[in-house]
Amino acid sequence: MKIALFSDIHANLPALEAMFTDLNKRQVDAIYCLGDLVGYNIWPNEVIELIRSQKIPVLAGNHDAKVGVLEAKGAIEALGKNYAYHLINDVNRKYLRDLPAHIRLAYKTADEKFDVLMVHGSTRRNDEYVLVDTPEEDVLAMMTESNASILCVAHSHKPYHRVLKSAAANYLHVINTGSVGKPKDGNPQGCYVLLELTATTSMRDPETLNVDFVRFDYDVQAAANAVENSPLPTEFADMLRKAY
Amino acid sequence: MKIALFSDIHANLPALEAFFEDLEHRQVDAVYCLGDLVGYNIWPNEVIDEIRKRGIPTIAGNYDFGIGRSSDDCGCAYKTDEEKAMGKISIAYTNEAVKDDQRAYLRTLPAHIRLEFQLNDDKMDVLLVHGSPRKVNEYLFEDREEKSMIRIMEQAGASVMCFGHTHKPYHRILSVNDEDGGLRYLHAINIGSIGKPKDGDPRGGYVILTLNPDSSMREKESITVEFVRFEYDVEKAAKAVEDSPLPNGYADMLRNG
Numbered sequence: 001m002k003i004a005l006f007s008d009i010h011a012n013l014p015a016l017e018a019m020f021t022d023l024n025k026r027q028v029d030a031i032y033c034l035g036d037l038v039g040y041n042i043w044p045n046e047v048i049e050l051i052r053s054q055k056i057p058v059l060a061g062n063h064d065a066k067v068g069v070l071e072a073k074g075a076i077e078a079l080g081k082n083y084a085y086h087l088i089n090d091v092n093r094k095y096l097r098d099l100p101a102h103i104r105l106a107y108k109t110a111d112e113k114f115d116v117l118m119v120h121g122s123t124r125r126n127d128e129y130v131l132v133d134t135p136e137e138d139v140l141a142m143m144t145e146s147n148a149s150i151l152c153v154a155h156s157h158k159p160y161h162r163v164l165k166s167a168a169a170n171y172l173h174v175i176n177t178g179s180v181g182k183p184k185d186g187n188p189q190g191c192y193v194l195l196e197l198t199a200t201t202s203m204r205d206p207e208t209l210n211v212d213f214v215r216f217d218y219d220v221q222a223a224a225n226a227v228e229n230s231p232l233p234t235e236f237a238d239m240l241r242k243a244y
Numbered sequence: 245m246k247i248a249l250f251s252d253i254h255a256n257l258p259a260l261e262a263f264f265e266d267l268e269h270r271q272v273d274a275v276y277c278l279g280d281l282v283g284y285n286i287w288p289n290e291v292i293d294e295i296r297k298r299g300i301p302t303i304a305g306n307y308d309f310g311i312g313r314s315s316d317d318c319g320c321a322y323k324t325d326e327e328k329a330m331g332k333i334s335i336a337y338t339n340e341a342v343k344d345d346q347r348a349y350l351r352t353l354p355a356h357i358r359l360e361f362q363l364n365d366d367k368m369d370v371l372l373v374h375g376s377p378r379k380v381n382e383y384l385f386e387d388r389e390e391k392s393m394i395r396i397m398e399q400a401g402a403s404v405m406c407f408g409h410t411h412k413p414y415h416r417i418l419s420v421n422d423e424d425g426g427l428r429y430l431h432a433i434n435i436g437s438i439g440k441p442k443d444g445d446p447r448g449g450y451v452i453l454t455l456n457p458d459s460s461m462r463e464k465e466s467i468t469v470e471f472v473r474f475e476y477d478v479e480k481a482a483k484a485v486e487d488s489p490l491p492n493g494y495a496d497m498l499r500n501g
Contacts, residue, residue: 001352004299029349031299057274057301057359095273098245098457100370102360105301116354197352 005177006192007034007154012181013043015190018218034154035061035120048092060099061120062127068097083231117148121155132160157184161211171206188243189215249435250450251278251408256439257287259448262476278408279305279374292346304353305374306381312351319381330491366460371402375409386414404431411437415469428461446501447473
């Protein structure tokens, strides 16, 4: 079974469209979105509607959750960085407010149980980073607490796959999906993940889970120009061009 | 948010196609399949392919679990000798028909999917299982004792539990005491069957769950459940059974629901 995981589109429609073009060439059995559909660019409605029309299960990222919080405080300003949220129409604001925080896939094999847990930030908060160098004991504590054997996170925009050995001598996996529309790892291409489980997948053997990071080209210039031609801070455009 | 839930297709391609057509007219935000894609009819591979190509998140039913492992046991609770004999023919036929790639897909399906919501400072877990959280082939009928149902849901940490397997749809609201003296409402939802209904109505059935983001588990209306029934070419599905090595009894079951 091949599962595609993507996140952190951040209202970047050219990047999302390029991702779907790439994804359509691969045979995947399920697709999940780990949140942050909005913020930083001018196409939040188009991004939400494209994902929604494909009925893809989506988690709430911190930016998605922030829209409701900003709204509750009163009107969202049309200038500066909040312009990115101001653009979102009422129907789509409601969609963002309804999203689950986590999605969990519980696997049972003949002699083993393992859970794939998808979160946006960490298992505890949607705005906490789980990075490639987050201390191993902290990550293990978080995974034990939330009963996750394969933890899929987003939020940092820096993709990685990390294998940790648990107290029970099992191999646990932490996978960061990177970012479709706002990478920060120095590579301006969009990024998503393909996770492959087979009949032999077991937490006793780390080689039995395949994790591929797919990078794809998209029209970075179009996305950066859109920022520059809007009330958004122009630095957002530079960040897209240089991937920081 | 509107979520469509369907299950128990049982290799009935005409019913699955009619379901997808019906679904197109409704605006849902996500779709999940609660298992039992195969068994009892002639289109197991086609049903798997249609669900796969749409990338629909799917969990394993008891029949999928058996076929995924080339087992001759589908975990079905047949009562009479006649049912057992018919069941043997169906699983042997399905094992023969299902191709390697499709079998590998069935084998790697998860057992449960859990959606963990955190709305309005309240937690609500929507748990999707095939039979029960404890066993893929446990039947949770509508008349199950309330205490037992609540215990199953609390043990599994489910505020909303959706399941299939019995092919008899229902929505049951159960109330439990909250820590602060109020009541919380749990929802147990059987989503019925796409391709082998057993409630006397031969039409296919599925569920649309609507979550109300302004609500909480302290209100009964935190979710609404709609049971959708749709027509499909029952005769075509029944005829396919009769023209195959499968027992004709399965055709009558489709005609009579």
